[in-house]
Each structure stands twice: as C-alpha cells, then as structure tokens.
Amino acid sequence: MKIAIIGMGLIGGSLGRALIRFTDNEVFGYDIDGTALQKADLLAAHTRALDFDKDLKDVDVVIFALCPRAAILSMNEIVPRLKNGAIVMDICGNKRIIVDEMTRLAEEYQNLFFIGTHPMAGREYSGISHSSATLFERAFVVLTPVSQDIEKLAVVKNLFLSIGANDVEICTAKKHDGMISYTSQLAHIVSSSYVKNPHCSSHAGFSAGSFKDLTRVAKLDPNMWAELFCENKDYLVRDIDEIIKHLQEYRDAISEGDEERLKVLLADGVKQKEAAETARKNRIKD
Numbered sequence: 001m002k003i004a005i006i007g008m009g010l011i012g013g014s015l016g017r018a019l020i021r022f023t024d025n026e027v028f029g030y031d032i033d034g035t036a037l038q039k040a041d042l043l044a045a046h047t048r049a050l051d052f053d054k055d056l057k058d059v060d061v062v063i064f065a066l067c068p069r070a071a072i073l074s075m076n077e078i079v080p081r082l083k084n085g086a087i088v089m090d091i092c093g094n095k096r097i098i099v100d101e102m103t104r105l106a107e108e109y110q111n112l113f114f115i116g117t118h119p120m121a122g123r124e125y126s127g128i129s130h131s132s133a134t135l136f137e138r139a140f141v142v143l144t145p146v147s148q149d150i151e152k153l154a155v156v157k158n159l160f161l162s163i164g165a166n167d168v169e170i171c172t173a174k175k176h177d178g179m180i181s182y183t184s185q186l187a188h189i190v191s192s193s194y195v196k197n198p199h200c201s202s203h204a205g206f207s208a209g210s211f212k213d214l215t216r217v218a219k220l221d222p223n224m225w226a227e228l229f230c231e232n233k234d235y236l237v238r239d240i241d242e243i244i245k246h247l248q249e250y251r252d253a254i255s256e257g258d259e260e261r262l263k264v265l266l267a268d269g270v271k272q273k274e275a276a277e278t279a280r281k282n283r284i285k286d
Contacts, residue, residue, distance in 0.1 A: 001060040004028045004050050006074050008036045010123060011091055012065030013131030016045035018163035021133045028055050031128075039128045056081040061159070064090040067224050068231060072101045084111040087152055091117050093180065093228045095144045095173035102146040113152040116144035116173060118180070119160065126221040137164035142180075144173045181235035188225055189240060191218040 003019060005012045008031040019027050021044070029046030031037050040046045050056075062078060064071040071090050079088060088105075090098050095116045102114040121139040123130055141160045145153055157168050194200075195218045203211060229236055253262040 002026045002028065002055070002058055004030065004055065004059045004062040005046065005065055006030050006050075006062065006078065007065035007070075008033075008040045008045060008128050009065060010126050010128065010131055011119070011121075011135075012063070013040060013043065013045045013128030014121075014133065014135035015063065015065065015091070015119075015163070016040060017043060017131055017133035018136055019159075020044050020047070022163050023159075028059065036128050043128065043131065045128060045131060052078075052081070057083055059083075059086060061087040061089065061155075064088075064092070066090075066092070067227050068092045068094050068097045069227065071098060075101065075105065079105055079109055079112065082109075082112060085113070087113045087115065087156065089115045089117050089156060091119060093118065093184070093224075094231045095142075095176040095180075097231050099144055099146055099173035106146050112147070113149050114146035115153065115156055116146065116176075117156065117160075118142040118144075118176065119165065124216050124219045126224070134164065136160065138166045139164070141165050141168045142176050143168050143170045144176055145170065177232050178235050181232055182239050185225075185229060185232060185236050186239045186243065188217050188220055189229070189236070190243065191215055192220070194218065 003025050005016050005027060008016065008029045012029070012031075013036070016027050016029055019025050027046045028048060028050035029037060029040045030050040030052075031040075037049050040049075056062075056078060059082065062082065064075055066074060068090075071092055075088065075090075082088070088102070090102075092098050095118065099116050102116065106112070106114045119136055119139055119141045121135050123132075123135070143153070143156065153170075160168060191214060195215050200215075249265055250262070252258075253265060
C-alpha cells in the first residue's frame with residue numbers, strides 16, 4: 001500500500017520507521033518542519049517526502065500524527081484530494097473531538113473509510129530524533145471506527161499487528177477518552193505535580209526506582225499535553241478529584257497516627273494493583 005503520514009514527530013516518525021522496517025508498504029512523510037523531513041530521510045522513517053499534488057490522489061492510507069486541532073485542520077485540507085476507498089486515520093491522544101469531525105466528513109465523503117486510532121505507546125521525549133521502529137512492539141492499539149467496513153477495519157488492525165502491536169481494542173470515542181483520562185493523562189498530571197516538591201532539585205543520592213518511575217512522564221511536551229488535558233477536561237477533572245479524595249484519606253490517617261487505618265488503606269491498594277495485573281495478563285492471554 002501507499003501510506004502518507006502527516007506529522008513526523010515522535011509517533012509519526014516511529015510509525016514510519018516501523019512500516020519501513022517491518023512491511024513492504026511505501027511511506028510518504030510530511031511535516032511543516034523541513035528539519036523533521038531531513039531527519040526522516042536519515043532515519044529511514046519514510047520512503048520519501050509527500051508531494052501533495054502528485055501523491056495524495058494515489059495513497060491508500062493517510063495517517064494524521066498531529067495534535068487534535070492541527071489534525072482536524074489538516075484533515076479538512078487533505079480529505080477532498082483522496083481517491084475512492086482510501087483509509088483516513090489519526091493517532092491522537094483524544095478521540096471524541098476527532099471522531100466528531102470524522103463523522104461530519106464521512107457524511108460528505110462516503111467513499112472514504114474513517115477510523116480513529118491510538119497506539120498505547122510513547123516516550124517522555126518528543127520529536128522524530130527520539131523515534132524508534134520498535135516503539136509499538138507488544139503495545140495495544142485502541143480503534144474507534146467511524147465508517148462501517150469490516151474489510152477496511154481488518155486492514156487497519158493488520159497494519160498495526162505487522163509492526164509488532166500485541167492486539168487492538170475496539171470501542172467508542174467516549175469510552176476511550178474516559179479510560180485514557182485515568183491511564184495516561186492523570187499520570188502525567190500527578191508526575192508533573194510531584195516534581196514541584198522543593199526536595200526534587202536535591203534528590204540525587206536519595207532516590208531510586210520509585211522516584212524514577214513516578215517522575216518519568218513529567219518531562220512532557222507542554223503544548224501538546226495542555227491541549228489534550230483541556231479537550232478532555234470533563235473526564236480528567238473527575239479523575240483528579242478521585243485521586244485527591246484518596247490522598248486525603250492517606251493524609252488524614254498519617255496525620256492522626258492511625259496505623260490500623262493506614263494498613264487497611266495500603267492493603268486495599270495492594271489488592272487493587274494485583275487485580276489490575278491479573279486482568280491485564282488475562283487480556284493478553286485472550
């Protein structure tokens with residue numbers, strides 16, 4: 001297939017590198033930053049740069065690897081140029097805003113297949129320089145289909161499996177945004193909050209794995225994450241309130257020196273973690 005990737009950052013660049021390494025698809029990369037395209041050449045993240053006038057009318061798949069608002073703007077420019085039967089997909093971190101726009105476009109361009117996707121993979125760095133062809137290995141990929149075409153859906157699923165993904169999860173955009181608020185966005189908020197403690201700057205010599213794990217994603221792209229947080233504010237505020245409630249429980253027990261209450265709270269946390277691990281293992285086995 002001929003695949004166009006719009007946005008050659010960390011995820012777009014990694015996707016391009018994976019497709020080049022593990023499949024025989026032809027990949028055309030595009031980015032408004034010429035330096036990113038030069039790096040895409042050096043890193044084998046695309047076959048060559050996308051020529052809008054020559055290539056768009058022939059591509060089989062176009063992937064928008066941009067922040068949601070930029071993806072929507074680019075989608076409206078590119079979709080009218082695509083051939084009948086082309087697959088239009090994104091890999092944005094929020095799905096409702098994208099799926100709403102795809103639904104609108106699908107009514108006008110009924111000869112195209114629209115699907116939201118979100119690979120559960122990433123790094124704490126941004127930019128194509130930090131991309132990796134193996135970023136998607138053993139990852140789950142969430143699919144939020146708009147158009148109804150089983151064969152096209154299978155193409156998208158197999159595309160991710162071909163670059164190492166473990167499996168796909170198909171759901172609504174609403175369910176995706178509700179879950180990703182907790183599994184990803186809240187984690188970034190907590191990490192960013194944690195490093196603002198005055199002790200953070202002098203942690204060397206006093207920290208180990210737990211500090212490293214909790215602070216890893218504090219090194220984020222402020223522009224991208226601020227947009228994602230605000231677009232998903234209903235779910236994210238809900239989850240922030242939930243963690244504040246539990247932190248208050250721990251604080252009160254510690255402040256009152258109530259070891260028995262604290263043991264109950266900690267034991268409950270252990271049970272919740274073990275249950276989550278068991279559920280994930282069972283999901284992978286299935």
